[in-house]
Amino acid sequence: MIKTDVLVIGGGPAGLAAAIEAHKNGAKVILIERESRLGGILKQCIHDGFGLVRFEEKLSGPEYAERFIDEFRELHIEALLLTFVTKVQKTESGFVATVVNRDGVMDIEAKSLILATGCRERTAKQVFIHGTRPAGVFTAGTAQHFTNLLGELPTKKCVILGSGDIGLIMARRLTLEGAKVLGVYEVKPTPSGLTRNIHQCLNDFDIPLHLSHTVTRVFGVDRLEGVEVAKVDENMRAIPGTEEYIECDALILSVGLIPENEIAENLGVEIDPKTKGPKCDASLMTSVPGIFSCGNALHVNDLVDYVSESGETAGRSAALFSGKERKMASVIPGDKILYIVPQKLDTLSVGSETVVYFRSKEVYDDSIFRITVDGETVFEKKYAFLRPPEMEKVIVDFSKCGLSENSKISAEIEVTVK
Amino acid sequence: MSTREMVCITCPRGCTMQVEQFDGAIKVTGNFCKRGEQFAVNELTMPMRTICSTVKTSFPESPVLPCRVSKDIPKDKIFDVMNEINRVVVTERISRGDVIIKNVLGLDADVISTSDLLRKGE
Incomplete structure (x- = not known):
């Protein structure tokens, strides 16, 4: 059996940084890594804007990933490519992962495990669309794979459902390659993607964004021939009489990302229903000692810089993992917080610089983000605006507040009226 | 005097800025850093954009290679530059950062490879 200290599952930006x-x-x-090349989804994210926080440079996805791949190779870290994990079991001394590749099936024993399995796109099956089942309904990531890796344009005239960042990026990309993007339809009253992407991907190319609209039906037998769109009410239900037929050959979905945690769930790792990733402490250890989570498997990030950062935290923690006792206290998010990471703190090893990520539930102007321990404020920061698509990061000193298992740690957003 | 709202697209922060124009002068507020001001001035005088795309290759295992312009080009030249990019076929093994089209359309920007996908030994 192959033996290692740390086993990293996933060779995208989180796994590379962790390793x-x-x-x-x-x-x-x-x-x-299950694919033939390292780099994860960044291989097909050829647009720029990566690495502004970390490198203060505007890099494309491949450039950002290859900086880590170059370092990974210089350090001669072992990577098994075209290798798939079929099973992970907990043992007395750690974990045994069963993997399969062209050499056959083998077991790898590790003291600690880093799950850097990224996220998956929500598909047509997970959003409720009526009608036939023709070819031409696919996710923005699939469109990106065809266009940027295979060099094949998957549509000539399309409608995009959902205003997530990948959908916006693909609206621009397909337009540049000569396809016609008829419009982006978002069921919510506010866009899901970053504001700058609304401007540089849609407004720059006169692609209309229809908020509070959705696709209600698809038409076509072999290939998609058209879609029906409609306005929705405040409960996101289509308003009768507002339906409109649009002729197109593709419906591209950009309707959300879900952290991939099948391995984690099979190992009994506790999942946060809000992030859909494992509940972690500040070292990014999950509820199962020795299992760490990072990147988009932990929670869906909008900037890769934070994916790498969480990978590094998990990597460091996994290398130094000793199995010592933890005494956990939960961080309780208030009703204006969509989610917060870490969800728990180990009161026996409280750092003075705990990295905290959070998102607001809605758009709030002039607000204060506050963390209290037993009613005492330990951190406070003012924001001119908070938007759900833009994750916020703060650094909190918990070392002076005498945390114990019984401490009541609360995080809240207070909207201040001018 | 005219005032308009503008979103800076220089970085993912995406500052919403108030841009005032009077007597040929431009005043910018709401920007987090000085790049916002530069962006606003450019938007009102000569809007610039980057292009990221792919070029065809003659290598069947990697039919396209990611590329970008080495510096921003005028916004109204985007589709002209795309036409140039789409005329190229890369037939040699080149590395990340290598020039694919030198001084594209005389715009003082090169089209460069953004991946080591075709590098020897990959």
Whole structure:
């Protein structure tokens, strides 16, 4: 049996950063990647804007990923490519992962495990669309794969459902390659993607954005021939009489991302219903000692810079994992907070610089983000605006508030009226 | 004097800025950093954009190679530059950062590879 200290599952930006950081902290590391190349989804994210926080440069996805891949190779960290994890079991001394690749089936024993499995796109099956089942209904990520990796334009005239960032990026990309994007339809009254993407991907190319609208039906036998769109009410239900038929050959879905945690769930890792990723402490250890989570498997990020950052935290923690006792206290998010990471704090190892990520539930102007411990304010920051698509990061000092298992740690957003 | 709202697209922060124009002068508020001001001035005088795309290759295992312009080009030249990019077929193994089209359309920007996908040994 192959033995290692740290086993990283996933070779995207989170897994790469985790593997590099675990190696730098003295651990023997093996990384498992199911595709033939490292880099994860960044391989097909050819647009720029990556790395502004980390490198203060505007890089494309491949450029950002390859900086980490270059370092990963220089450090001679072992990667098993075209390798798929079929099963992970907990043992007395750690974990045994069963993997399969062209050499056959083998077991790898590891002291700690980093789950960097990224996220998956919500598909047509997960949003309720009536009508036939023709070809031409696919996710924005699939459109991106066809266009940017295979060099095939998957549509000539399309409608995009959902205003997530990948959908917006693909609206621009398909337009540049000569396709006609007839419009982006978003069921919510506010866009899901970053404001700058609304401007540089839609407004720059006169692509209309229809808020509070959805696709109610698809038409076509072999290939999509058209879609029906309608206005929705405040409960997101289509308003009768507002239906409109649009002729198109593709319906592209950008309707959300869900962290991929099948392995975590099978190992009994506790999942946060809000992030849909594992509940973690500040070291990014999950509820199962020795299992760590990072990147989009932990929670869906809008900037890759934070994906790498969480990978590094998980990598460092996994390398230094000793199995010592934890005494956990939960961080309770208020009703204006969509989610907060970490969800728990280990009161036996409280750092003075705990990284906290959060998103607001709705758009709030002039607000205060506050963390209290037993009613005492330990952190406060003012925001001119908070928007759900834009994740916020703060650094909190919990070392002076005498945390114990019984501490009541609350995070809240207070909207201040001018 | 005229005032308009503008969203800076320089970085993902996406500052919403108030841009005032009077007597040929431009005053910008609401920007987090000085790049916002530069963006606003450019938008009102000569809007610039970057292009990221792919070029065809003659390698069957990697039919396209990601590329971008080495610096921003005028917004109204986007589709002209795309036409140039779509005329190229890369037939040699090149590395990340290598020039694919030198000084495209005389705009003082090169089209460069953004991946080591075709590098020897990949």
